[in-house]
Amino acid sequence: MKLRKLCLFALLLLTVVSAGAQMMPPVPVDTAVTIGKLDNGLTYYIRYNNWPENRADFYIAQRVGSIQENDDQRGLAHFLEHMCFNGTDHFKGNDLIRYCESIGVKFGADLNAYTGIDQTVYNISNVPTQRQSALDSCLLILYDWANGLTLDPAEIDKERGVIHEEWRLRTSPIMRMFERNLPKLYPGSKYGERMPIGKMEIIDNFKPQVLRDYYEKWYRPDNQAIIVVGDVDVKHVEAEIKRLFAGIELPQNPAVVEAEPVLDNAEPIIVVDKDKEMRVNILEMMIKHEAFPDSMKTDAGYILTKYAVGTAMAMLNDRLAEYAQNPESPFVNASVSDGTYLFSKTMDALDLSAVPKDGQTEAALAAVYREVKRAADFGFTPTEYARAKENTMSSLDKMYSNKDKRYSSQYCDEYKEHYLANEPIPSVDDYYSLMKQLVPMIPIEMINGLMKELVPANDSNIVIYNFNIEKEGAVYPTEASLLKALQDVRAEKLEAYVDNVKNEPLITELPKAGKINKETEDKVLGFKTLTLSNGAKVILKHTDYKKDQVVLVGEGFGGSSLLGDKDFTNIKLFNDVVESSGLGNFSNTELQKALAGKIAGASLSLASTRVNISGQSTPKDVETMLQLVYLYFTSINKDQKSFDNLMNTYELQLKNKAMSPDAAFSDSLNVTRYCRNPRFTSVTTDDLKNVSYDRILEIARQMTSNAAAFTFTIVGNYDEATIRPLLEQYIGSLPSQKKVVKGKNVFTYAKGNVVNSFKRKMETPKATSIMIWSSQKMKYTLENTIRADMAGEVLNMVYLKKIREEASAAYSCGSQAGMNKNDFITDAQILAYCPMKPEKGDTALMIMREEVKNIAADCDKEMFGKVKEYMLKNYDDQIKTNGYWVNVIGEYVNYGIDLHTDFKKTVEAQTPQTVSSFVKELLKAGNHIEVTMMPETEK
DSSP: OOTHHHHHHHHHHHHHHSTTOOSOOBOOOOTTEEEEEOTTSOEEEEEEOOSSTTEEEEEEEESOOGGGOOGGGTTHHHHHHHHTTSOBSSSOTTHHHHHHHHTTOOBTTTEEEEEOSSOEEEEEEEEEOSOHHHHHHHHHHHHHHHHOBOOOHHHHHHHHHHHHHHHHHHOOHHHHHHHHHHHHHSTTSGGGGOOTTOOHHHHHHOOHHHHHHHHHHHOOGGGEEEEEEESSOHHHHHHHHHHHHTTOOOOSSOOOOOOOOOOOOSSOEEEEEEETTOSSOEEEEEEEEEOOOGGGTTBHHHHHHHHHHHHHHHHHHHHHHHHHTSTTOSEEEEEEEEEEETTEEEEEEEEEEEEEOTTOHHHHHHHHHHHHHHHHHHOOOHHHHHHHHHHHHHHHHHHHHTGGGOOHHHHHHHHHHHHHHOOOOOOHHHHHHHHHHHGGGOOHHHHHHHHHHHSOSSSTTEEEEEEEEOOTTOOOOOHHHHHHHHHHHHHSOOOOOOOOOOOSOSOSSOOOOOOEEEEEEETTTTEEEEEETTSOEEEEEEOOSSTTOEEEEEEEEOOGGGSOGGGHHHHHHHHHHHHTSEETTBOHHHHHHHTTTOOEEEEEEEOSSEEEEEEEEOGGGHHHHHHHHHHHHHOEEOOHHHHHHHHHHHHHHHHTGGGOHHHHHHHHHHHHHTTTOTTSSOOOTGGGGGOOHHHHHHHHHHHTSOGGGEEEEEEESOOHHHHHHHHHHHTTTSOOOSOOOOOOOOOOOOOSEEEEEEEEOOSSOOEEEEEEEEESOSOOOHHHHHHHHHHHHHHHHHHIIIIIIITOOBSSOEEEEEEEEOSSOEEEEEEEEEEEOGGGHHHHHHHHHHHHHHHHHOOOHHHHHHHHHHHHHHHHHHTTSHHHHHHHHHHHHHHOOOSSTTHHHHHHHOOHHHHHHHHHHHHTTOEEEEEEEEEOOOO
16 A cells, blocks of 8 residues: 555645645755755754753664674674764773763763764764863764774674673564564565664674675764754854764765665564563554655655644544443553554554453454454544544644644654655744644545555555463464454454544533642742641742643642551552543543543542642643642542453463563562561452552542642643632642641661672573672752762762773662652662573672772762763753752652752862762661562582
């Protein structure tokens, strides 16, 4: 099927919109970006963007990846990506990482890369721009990546082990089955043989020259784009790019980057496989179709095609979500999308996926296909399409209102896709104007016509894979049984979908409004506190960091600590059960339909000593958000169908949980950390029989019965004159009582030295360890929170250097440290984690233990200086987010600690000695837990 046909629909529409139009209007390129191309073929994109101020992002995108590898190079495109951080002409060894750390750019978070099938992209992000020399150095790094890798054989040998551990870490049941079956899923195509991670026998044994051959053949300026966006001098950056990159010469007769075709299949391709560590069965059906040609993405027809496809998929997913609530549904969840066929650039597919109930795989396939075919046969209803258009228009308004607060990374991603796939890059103004004009004019017939094109009447280009749990006695689907499920649906006489809509307001009768009785202002942190007539407090802080965002967080005293052992399972499932319920007169499904066109949401959750309500909206939808909050306090609607589906999902996930080594490790960590306290253990299949929906709703009513126990913090771009009467209406009217009941201390942290080391059989041998050092005797202060963060960041660097770089014992390792405070306990802790090479487990474990002791004696001065630089930079970024202020105000109101005002001054005052003293004091408590899982080896 050719999606180009859809362009004809768009052309007809445009003829209506603009009388006499004979061709699609081109999508204008944003004039704010400077785009150029050097004589050697290198492309560049440069844009000034001052949000956030004093920051810039640097990318280099290469339109080559693992698909360009020869058979003896499988995995070397990805290996080469690693080597870009292990020695270049201007940055020897690991100096590149060390330099970036010195300017506040953190490896992994801000300095990173990825290798795909047909692209490789590197980024240096959130670079401080106050020093021009730092910006010029980042361009020099991009130059070295493009043309100056040293590829030292000694560094290559060290990195082999790191790659091995990345392969081990990412090897999951699904990945094992994909790798086994890719040749069948891609018959006659290199896509079936070019997973970026490659083959470990090649990784272990290739000669350095083979890697250099790939580098010199494919890393060329005609395959590369430099992207710089941020608070920069555009003309200076352009001049530097020309100075650095113009001298790179193209080789004679350069190899051509050719699109790798994916063949049509006249007969269905069906894969059924199994793995012992799978936790749920999964099913996916794809109907392949031609990818939209890059050459045709420059006009409005492509924009309209994306809108039509996205709208159709959204309406289909709403139908499937609604269907999943029915008791007869053979799946617990299902979804539909349209995009690349697995990971191929040259073929797209309509993708139907489902998690079937036990023994109902064929029925699940039939059910999802039936709903897709129903949409193809009968189309969508006017009410469905009206909701979809409302959602689109609201999203457009949200995007437009925030057009001046777009992060540089957003622009970089757009320019990357423009270079790699010719995706359009109009300005926000142009895109908004185009879509606001066209969306109201696009008829439902266009969307329905698209569905007919996407769903053919025969089996050509159909691909199905079904990955299952391998266990004794299991009966698996067959190719014949899956194909028969499709044929049976085609033989059915389907009926059109009926869209049941409840046309009434969220709240039919407004409650009697309360009053604002008292108002105070905190001029230090810049917020107001309103005390309402029912005792509820509302904190208001206006910001315009995101013009499209208002955030609400409410905290009330109480929490699950007030409940006993009979409610332990209800406590653990409380959040999900309440989330799946309805509100007011609406079921969960009806509520989603009623919220069409609104960008607003809220959720209620239960913590140990607090009850939490959270919400988010655009400024225009603040009232809807507050209405949802009101309904959570006064009218959670029991939705039995939604609850039953949730329980089916839990049962499916939990009954085979023991298959997963990762789940075993997580459970072991939990029981060790909390001394096997059943209040904090994970839910099991046996626990599900103890769940009571009625009791959970009763708990919700109990926990929300007293608004006087709650403080609501609202941060964002609200209109104060508008929000005050809304607060009186929806918060001031909440039920309240005079007595506020606080929670209890139910925490049972492990004391002393506790070691839980165990072995288990695994399909892919893996070793993992987490260690926690803790103390409940340290004071919660700004200074201690900063010292804890510093200790964790320094240890991160130490572990990266000693475990990954020097010992090649792990791909990912690190630490984090912090001060955690609740109503009863201050818990200072350092957490170290390491998924490690089993053969080097003893080495990694020793480093993890010893380096915590070492930092207590002597904190590395150079690493400390880099951490200080990063924290100061990160602070400047965080203060421009609403989430930061919600947290700062919460800590200040709850515990009297101002984490903001003196932050920079306190960071500057720290020394390596103060960090060492903090760690030394923490270790005095003598609390250390260590949970390690090793593979059980065959004897």
